[in-house]
Amino acid sequence: MKGDALVDVEQQNELLLVKLNRPDKRNAVNEELLLCLEAVFSAVPTGIKCAVLHSEGPHFSAGLDLNELKERDLIDGMQHSRTWHRALDQIQFGPVPVVAVLRGACIGGGLEIAAACHIRVAEQGTFYALPEGQRGIFVGGGASVRLPKLMGMARMADMMFTGRMLTADEGLTLGLSQYITPPDAGLAKGIELARKIAQNTPMTNYALMHILPRITDSAHAEGLLLESLTVAMAQSLPEAKQRLTAFLDGKAPKAFQ
Numbered sequence: 001m002k003g004d005a006l007v008d009v010e011q012q013n014e015l016l017l018v019k020l021n022r023p024d025k026r027n028a029v030n031e032e033l034l035l036c037l038e039a040v041f042s043a044v045p046t047g048i049k050c051a052v053l054h055s056e057g058p059h060f061s062a063g064l065d066l067n068e069l070k071e072r073d074l075i076d077g078m079q080h081s082r083t084w085h086r087a088l089d090q091i092q093f094g095p096v097p098v099v100a101v102l103r104g105a106c107i108g109g110g111l112e113i114a115a116a117c118h119i120r121v122a123e124q125g126t127f128y129a130l131p132e133g134q135r136g137i138f139v140g141g142g143a144s145v146r147l148p149k150l151m152g153m154a155r156m157a158d159m160m161f162t163g164r165m166l167t168a169d170e171g172l173t174l175g176l177s178q179y180i181t182p183p184d185a186g187l188a189k190g191i192e193l194a195r196k197i198a199q200n201t202p203m204t205n206y207a208l209m210h211i212l213p214r215i216t217d218s219a220h221a222e223g224l225l226l227e228s229l230t231v232a233m234a235q236s237l238p239e240a241k242q243r244l245t246a247f248l249d250g251k252a253p254k255a256f257q
């Protein structure tokens with residue numbers, strides 16, 4: 001998917017760079033763009049170990065394409081929200097970790113897409129908002145499930161009750177992003193992080209993507225049991241044994257290197 005596609009994809013060795021590519025509409029997400037995103041993350045080529053989701057133009061995404069709301073009845077609205085859930089679950093629970101690189105507006109559905117990624121890097125100048133409250137609607141792309149886990153329910157509710165906008169610095173403090181960079185340095189940072197992630201064992205990345213969220217959603221006893229199963233599986237794999245032996249032989253970097 002190249003050129004004027006709404007989602008542009010570029011392979012860089014073990015990394016997949018996925019770009020929201022509708023800058024004239026501030027990367028507002030219409031049905032076509034959403035389905036493109038789902039298709040890309042459903043067909044990650046073999047050999048790819050990590051993806052970076054970034055954007056063309058000065059804004060990550062202005063959220064849902066509001067033109068599409070005008071004609072929708074109740075059942076259409078329900079199905080449309082479920083399409084968002086499917087597409088964003090494909091990002092969160094797909095085959096590879098995804099690093100989001102944010103800039104400018106990260107609004108509504110744009111923030112929902114960012115929240116489905118595994119790590120968020122925000123450039124200075126990024127701003128976050130959930131104008132759904134002001135528009136008389138509600139979040140529909142999974143924000144009510146994902147955002148309270150990142151920033152807490154009260155903060156998310158505040159953003160919707162009051163239309164409060166958060167700056168990049170506030171987003172970093174509150175957990176919306178894990179990294180902040182100068183303007184225009186986000187993609188380089190995202191790629192640097194993705195290269196690091198790509199060096200992990202597949203089991204570690206799988207556990208972080210697919211098991212940790214289940215543990216977090218579990219009751220105490222079930223969570224601990226899942227953790228034990230995961231560590232036992234991971235440590236029994238040859239690639240873990242090699243890494244442990246390398247450390248004990250003084251051939252692996254220390255924790256702080």
Ligand code: 1HE
Pocket residue numbers: 024025026028029059061062063064065066067081084105107108109110112130131132135138139140141
């Ligand atoms: C759009 C959209 C959009 C821009 N749907 N067309 N999201 C919002 O409520 C955010 C609405 N957007 C904005 O507040 C601003 O556009 C921005 C702050 C992001 C950028 O401002 P600016 O001055 O750079 O651009 P602009 O002039 O406002 O917009 C440029 C064009 O993009 C313009 O179209 P044009 O044909 O007149 O050039 C805008 O109409 C268009 N555009 N944002 C449709 N959102 C799963 S449910 C999720 C629910 C939500 O996401 S609600 C939040 C919706």
